[in-house]
Amino acid sequence: MRNNRLGLAMLAASMAAVGLIVALLHSHGLLAIGDVPDIASIALPVFLLSALSYWMIRRETRLLSQLEARMEDVGKAYGLGEIDAGPATEFHRFVQRFDRFLQLMNAKVHELDQQGLEAQTASRLLAYKHEKAEAVLDAIPEGVLVIDRSGVPTFANPKVEPLLGVSRQELIGQPAQKWCSDKEVLSLLMRYAQAIDPAVHPAGIEFSPAGHPDRRTSVSLYPLFSPRDRATLFGMLVVFRDISREYLAKQAGAEFVAQVSHELKTPFAVLAAYSELLMDYRALPEVERVNAVNVIRDEVERATALVNNLLNIARLESGTLPIARQRVKVHDLLRASYESMSKNAQTKGVVLELKIPPDLGSARLDKELFRIAIDNLLSNAIKYSDSGGLVTLGAEPLEDQRMRISVKDQGIGIAAQDREKVFEKYYRSGSDEVSARGGHGLGLYLARQIVELHHGTISVSSEPGKGTTFAVEFEAQHARLEEVPQA
Amino acid sequence: MNPRRILVADDEPNMLRVLKLQLQRAGFEVRTATNGKDALEAILASPPDVLVTDIHMPRMTGEQLCLELERQVPGRRFPIFVMTSMTDREHRRWTQGMRNTEFLEKPVSARTLIAKVEKHFEEPPCGGEPADA
Numbered sequence: 001m002r003n004n005r006l007g008l009a010m011l012a013a014s015m016a017a018v019g020l021i022v023a024l025l026h027s028h029g030l031l032a033i034g035d036v037p038d039i040a041s042i043a044l045p046v047f048l049l050s051a052l053s054y055w056m057i058r059r060e061t062r063l064l065s066q067l068e069a070r071m072e073d074v075g076k077a078y079g080l081g082e083i084d085a086g087p088a089t090e091f092h093r094f095v096q097r098f099d100r101f102l103q104l105m106n107a108k109v110h111e112l113d114q115q116g117l118e119a120q121t122a123s124r125l126l127a128y129k130h131e132k133a134e135a136v137l138d139a140i141p142e143g144v145l146v147i148d149r150s151g152v153p154t155f156a157n158p159k160v161e162p163l164l165g166v167s168r169q170e171l172i173g174q175p176a177q178k179w180c181s182d183k184e185v186l187s188l189l190m191r192y193a194q195a196i197d198p199a200v201h202p203a204g205i206e207f208s209p210a211g212h213p214d215r216r217t218s219v220s221l222y223p224l225f226s227p228r229d230r231a232t233l234f235g236m237l238v239v240f241r242d243i244s245r246e247y248l249a250k251q252a253g254a255e256f257v258a259q260v261s262h263e264l265k266t267p268f269a270v271l272a273a274y275s276e277l278l279m280d281y282r283a284l285p286e287v288e289r290v291n292a293v294n295v296i297r298d299e300v301e302r303a304t305a306l307v308n309n310l311l312n313i314a315r316l317e318s319g320t321l322p323i324a325r326q327r328v329k330v331h332d333l334l335r336a337s338y339e340s341m342s343k344n345a346q347t348k349g350v351v352l353e354l355k356i357p358p359d360l361g362s363a364r365l366d367k368e369l370f371r372i373a374i375d376n377l378l379s380n381a382i383k384y385s386d387s388g389g390l391v392t393l394g395a396e397p398l399e400d401q402r403m404r405i406s407v408k409d410q411g412i413g414i415a416a417q418d419r420e421k422v423f424e425k426y427y428r429s430g431s432d433e434v435s436a437r438g439g440h441g442l443g444l445y446l447a448r449q450i451v452e453l454h455h456g457t458i459s460v461s462s463e464p465g466k467g468t469t470f471a472v473e474f475e476a477q478h479a480r481l482e483e484v485p486q487a
Numbered sequence: 488m489n490p491r492r493i494l495v496a497d498d499e500p501n502m503l504r505v506l507k508l509q510l511q512r513a514g515f516e517v518r519t520a521t522n523g524k525d526a527l528e529a530i531l532a533s534p535p536d537v538l539v540t541d542i543h544m545p546r547m548t549g550e551q552l553c554l555e556l557e558r559q560v561p562g563r564r565f566p567i568f569v570m571t572s573m574t575d576r577e578h579r580r581w582t583q584g585m586r587n588t589e590f591l592e593k594p595v596s597a598r599t600l601i602a603k604v605e606k607h608f609e610e611p612p613c614g615g616e617p618a619d620a
Contacts, residue, residue, distance in 0.1 A: 262543055265572055265593060266499055272594035273505040288508060295501045 019046035068094050071101040078104055143240030146224070149233065151176045151189050163217050163240040165209055181210045185219055192221055192236050206243065216247035256426040259441065263306055267299035274299075298347065305379070309442045312372060313425075316449050321369075323453060328367050330395060330403065330476070331360045337374040338393050344379060349387030352378070355394040363403055363476035365454060373450040374405065376443035377470050381409035384434075384468070398473065405472045413464035422460060423448040444470075490516040491608065494535040496526035496552065497570070498544045506539070509597035515604075523547025527555055534560070537604050539568045539591075550581055557585060566607050570595050 023043060075097070134157075137144050143160035147153050152175055156168045164171070166179045180186040184205055192203075204220035220239045226232040274292045281289055315321035338354045345352035374393070381391045392408045414422060418429045426441040428434060447470075451458045456474025493515045497503045500521070507517045518535065520526035524547040526540060538556075542549040549569055556563055569582070572593040582588050591600060 261572075266502075269594035270499065270501045270505070273502060273509075273597060276597055277505055277509060283512075292505075295505075299501065 015049055019049065064094060065090075068097055071097050075101060075104065078108070145171070145238040145240070146235055147176070147189065147192075147238060148235045151192075153179075154235065160240060163209070163242060165211075182207045188219065188221065189236075189238070192223075206247075214248075215242070215244045217241065218243045252426050256441070259426070259428070260306070260310065264303060267303040267306075270299045271296055306442075308372075309376070309446055312369075313442060313446055313449070316446070316453075323366050323369065325364050325366050327362050328365045328370070329360075329362045330365075330405070331356050331358065333365070333367060333371060334374065334393055334395055334405065337371055337378060341375060341378040341382065345382050345391060348382055348385070350382050350385045351388075351390045352382070353390060353392045355392055357396065360395055360403070361397060361476065363474070365474075366450075369450045370454065373447040373472070374407075376447045377407040377472075380443050381407050381411065381468070381470075384411035385409045386411065389467075397476075401475060401477045402473060403476045406469055408467065408469040410467040413466055414460065414462040414468055415464055419460055419462060423458065447472075490514065491537070491604075492516045492518065492535045493537045493539060493604070494518045494520065494526060494529055496520040496523060496538070496540040496544065496549065498522060498541065502541075506595075506597060506600070510601065513601045513605075523549060523552035523555075526552055527559075530556065531559065534563075534565055536565055537568065537607065538565055539570065539600065541570050553585065553588065554581065563587065568600065568603065 023046060134155075137155070138157045138159075140157060141159065143163040144155070144157045145153050145160050146155040152173060153171045154173075156171045158168070160171065161167055164179065165181075171179050176186055176189045180189065185207055188203065188205055204218055206216055206218045209215055209217060218241045220241070222237040222239070223233055224235045224237050226234050274295050277284065278289070278292050284292070312321065334356055335354065338352060342352050378391065378393060385391055389410045391410075392406075394408065395403065395405045398404050412434075415429065415431065418427075418431075421427045422429075422444050424441075425445040427445070428441040448458050451472050451474065454474050456472055458470065458472050460468060460470050462468035491514070493510055495503060495506050495510070495517060496519070497506070498521050503519050503521065507519055510517045515537075518529060520529055522544045523540070526538070527547065529535075530538065540549040540552060544552075547555070553567060553569065556567070565587075567588045568591050569588065570591045570593055582590075589603070591603070
């Protein structure tokens, strides 16, 4: 529309100019206009048209003036300065101002570009720092949850998911009642969410996730204070930790104490009963007296063996058991073990057999410790054999100066699911046949510890109801352990 | 008078042997069982005058044996002496409301056991009376 009007003004101005030129040409006799009556008849419309043109041009250029005024205001605001006064025409000034305005705008655009770039960089940096902080929190092996004052999580790392059994999407922004199924944990979270006193202290509890009684998770809460104002509590840091292993170990430890106390009390109860019997020895038949004395000796041996195993394990685990390696004739060592266990086998009606080649050679071993391992394997084989069963202690040299010692029995055998576990500390099979034969789950654990200390391996093969073979393999001349001069 | 019949249940053969010997010497007729299940079968076949049982036994513990007897022998008249140790205190809860049941602290002295059994025959504990008395 504005363009049309400007066009109209331009047309009028053009026509006026054409009229003027025609008039001038005519007056100079350069143009012959036969149809034109006289100069006045041309000049009037020309004049009128010129006035109209001027008026229309002014009207249109008013917009330019307004624009110029605005540019001047903006220029002042940005310190553009005054335009030089002088002979410059209005249009000239406009052009000058427009040019400087363009320069200013150009500078501003450039400045804004710079600022935008900086802001973008800062934003990226911030995002990177944020991501880095989250990556650190994600890498923490514990589950980390940040909850606000109303108990609603604002952050959760991935480890929280398996520990709580809910996805992060289900957690973030949701009140604790929606995702926390454990009453105790919920009550702990709510206690802090509702705490008015900011002097809250770290607190923690343990719980088993719903449907997983075998798992144990600890929850610890730490108050989060505003970095600017230490008195303002803005939320809580909740740390979840999977303590199933520790929990199971604790439980196993408690069971062990119960088992060991039972194992220790039994020989003492028997000792008490037989010594009471012997108090009246004159009235006892000879056979009962002999039996009582034998029982007392056996029970003392049994209690001693258990105490020794316990002490050796404690010393092995605390690293206070000195290891003295020396050249040992394996034949002699196994023979000594065989002889010390023969009595035990005889009492149980088990046949103990020694099958060692005479030229077995020697090995660098800690004699005392290795004896404990072999004794434990033998006593285990005898324990799980029935009367009339055969237990064979064998040995053979292998390639590369390695040696293999085996203890084979025809006893009750070990079920497949128990086979790998028999070397675990305190482990005892839950089967009736095993329970019926007292034990404390330490003998095989200790044997393995000792064999491994000699850089050897211990393995088991078994067929339930048919028998079991334990095999120990080790490097006979291995001298990596601390050595002492041959005794 | 018929000899008083005692059933002793313990998985420890040496303990079983010495208790049997001492009780026999005190004039009791002694039967033995090495687990709760065998003891239960023996009791159901022929109830004794007294039951002496250990707790830790394979196949059926002393606790399971007592609870089973409560269920299967509602009018049980013979007393039960449960051999237990101080650390087994938590095991004692299950005897709440179980009449005619007494604990014997380990190590069990045969003399103490015999004295308690004798006392029972003289003045049966509240709520029960000796069988075949």
